[in-house]
Amino acid sequence: MDKLLWMRCFVRAVETGSFSAVARELGIGQPNVSRHVAALEKSLGTRLLHRSTRQMVATAEGQRYYAQARQALDIIGEAEAQAHGQQDPHGLLRIACPESIGTELLIPALPDFLRRYPHVDVEFRLGDAYIDLVAEGIDIAIRGGKLRDSTLRARCVGQSARICVASRTYLKQRGTPLEPGDLAAHDCIMYTLLAAGNDSWPFRDGDRKVSGRMRLNSLDGIRRAVLNDLGIAYLPAWMVTEELQSGELVALLTAHGAPPVPVNVLYSAERRLPQRAAVFIEFIAQVLAKVPGLVRDDGAS
Template sequence: MRCLVRAIETGSFSAVARELGIGQPNVSRHIASLEKALGTRLLHRSTRQLVATAEGQRYYAQARQALELIAQAESDARGQQKPQGLLRVACAPTLGTEKIITALPAFLARYPDVEVELRLSDSYIDLIAEGVDIAVRGGVLKDSSLRARRVGTSERICVASAGYLDRHGTPEQPADLLQHQCLIYTLMAGGGGWPFKDGAVHVQGRVRLNSLDGIRKAVMQDLGIAYLPSWTIAEQLRSGELRPLLTAYSAGRSPLNAVYAAERLLPQRAAVFIDFISAVFAATPGLDGRSIVP
């Protein structure tokens, strides 16, 4: 059952073999034996990919929950009340490196039987396919297969360096951005429009990046106007190295959520991690629900 679940999630017998340490032929034999016992095909196999059949998808959803329940029952039977096991967390690189990794020593000291694997990417991650327990994501949850718990709020603002503004002037209203070089975040939802309280402005610019950290560095190099989470540039705003723009037109804060698969039992290690990062973000200017600009 475990082999089938992870084969569907990873799409690879070899990945399951490495994870479970049993060899790829054994993975194939286990799944074939399961299919024989059930009297139905659970996977379509080809040289390029594994795809679950309709029966396989239904079996997977219940098998995944069963495995979580078995793990919890075994833990309870052993009297192990403390969180334990491997926790897989996905989040954006900037948030992961600057807030989560820096807080990890305290978390690992508090929960010595938990291991943490971070998947740092600005791209959308399929939690089921990647075997991820929690993803930390901004915005309103739209996927009905996921559940979410708010762990903070994030405020995005327009900023530019003093050098850029000295050379090109300061925009007074959102429409003025169309006359400026704007730093484009290529992974931004909504087609790249920058939202303001009266509507989005579809900006343009000569520099495009798929990383918020890259955009932060680019705006500090006088390359254009950026639209960034305020917490990522709190230090530069305090020092005056970057200046906030168009704050009267701000679209407001958006939720930052810990999301997880609705069909899974949330492991205890994941629940305590969500509590932990909620406290971390509550102590972080720009993520704590309060604005860091006037």
């Protein structure tokens, strides 16, 4: 009975979504992968995967087992590597981050990271919605705002300034707000995933209620909406640096801006941080330090 092989088959099946992919990776044939996962389920007395002709997803029990099994395999893999004298980071690094940060800041810098660490593979989970790192086997997540989850640890890798923006066409049609209170007369493009609620925006002298006809769960979607003259947006400054320089967008209420929002790299306080994750955190801290609109902890821009 090779329970370690069963675990590897299950973990990679969750990560690839395919028994065929696992079979090719391990060189053992798809029927064997299926039998190994079935044997693991039998030994545990629970169903780990829901299988159909179209997809394969982990059950609730499977998600919990996956997180712990993946951590165990990571520890075993690092122990084996060290025993063979391999000190370089290795393995699959799973990262969750907002789509805007992932596509515009991290992925363009990724070739350099992959050259530095040739034995690390990277998987991104892009999206603005909250993800349970432990349940879904995520190594690290990048999120803006203050840490509210006591099961996580955080490293601040920058401060994101926020700015109100609108297109020249919108302002020509609707006028330019001069005070935060003037926003009540404007179409404000709402971000539905704000932790504090999506009907108020923070300013230096307090929050202001805002409203509008457009609501989105994506910051990149909001940027595209404001570029299409749909209203006023409140966005991270780094996202609109080029549009402000080109004149496509106009900065508003700059004298009333709220303090910058921390940009944190989060990871589970309950599990050991893999070496591949530790080196990636250092790498992205260097990448973000060079981004206009982000501010380092020392207050330099």
